[in-house]
Amino acid sequence: MQMQQQQTPVDNGVNVDALMGAREVLRDAPAAAQFTWRAECEWMGGVHSRSTVRGFYGLGEEQAHDKIFTVDADHPPQFAASDNGATPVEIVLSALASCLSAGVASVAQNRGIQLHSVKATVEGDMDIYGILGVDADVRNGFSAVRVNFDINADASQDEIAAVVSQSQKRSAVFDIITNPGNVKVTVS
Known part of the structure; x- marks a missing residue:
């Protein structure tokens, strides 16, 4: 007699079918x-x-x-x-953590990996001499940003690392922080 294993469906709360459907529709409607x-x-x-x-x-x-x-x-x-x-820079760090975490959930769902918990800790180093005008040679923004994930999932460490890597590749906020676009400020 052969025993059948019952596989529990993965549910990370992400509608991957809708995301993939949108991707296909938008491919033909840039x-x-x-x-x-x-x-x-x-x-x-x-x-x-x-x-x-x-x-x-x-x-x-x-x-x-x-x-x-x-x-x-x-x-x-x-x-x-x-x-x-929160300070504006803390809001930026929160946005980065949120965007990457959303990506982790989406990528894990697409790859059939059940998540149990995802926690991102984000730190940004800043010398405030720049924003205070003490030293014009010190940049106003972060000199370094670190993101650390603590993820509990039905997957190996290598699979989890691959999920995080793919999330980073597709994160809008990660791209905004690491490759800033043109910002124009005007007064009405």
């Missing part, structure tokens, strides 16, 4: 793949600001989120501020 993401930011006082995200342009027309999202940014008391939110 104009629809052009997106413009938006955020509005309002000064709240001091160095506290509130960004609001409502909609974006994509798939050839204006789109709207199901709800409005807000993100508060501020600085801690050590910078003579009110600490009403």
Whole structure:
């Protein structure tokens, strides 16, 4: 008598079929793949600001989120501020961790790997002499960024490393940080 093993389907909460379907549709409609993401930011006082995200342009027309999202940014008391939110640089680190983690879930789902937990720890080193204007030769941004993943999954360490590597290759935020595009600032 032959025993059949019952294989539990992988469910990381990612609809890979929809993602692959979108990829195929957009392959034949390159104009629809052009997106413009938006955020509005309002000064709240001091160095506290509130960004609001409502909609974006994509798939050839204006789109709207199901709800409005807000993100508060501020600085801690050590910078003579009110600490009403994470600092903008912490928000950037959070965005990187979020984008990479979403990629890990998507790639793992596509490869049939069940995730049990994913935790990303991100650190960015910065010499604040640059932003304070103490030394014009010190850059304002990060001198180094480190991302460490702690992943529990039904996979080998090599398979997990490959999932993280593929996530990094497809991460929009990783690309934004490592290959910045042109940024134009204007005043109305």
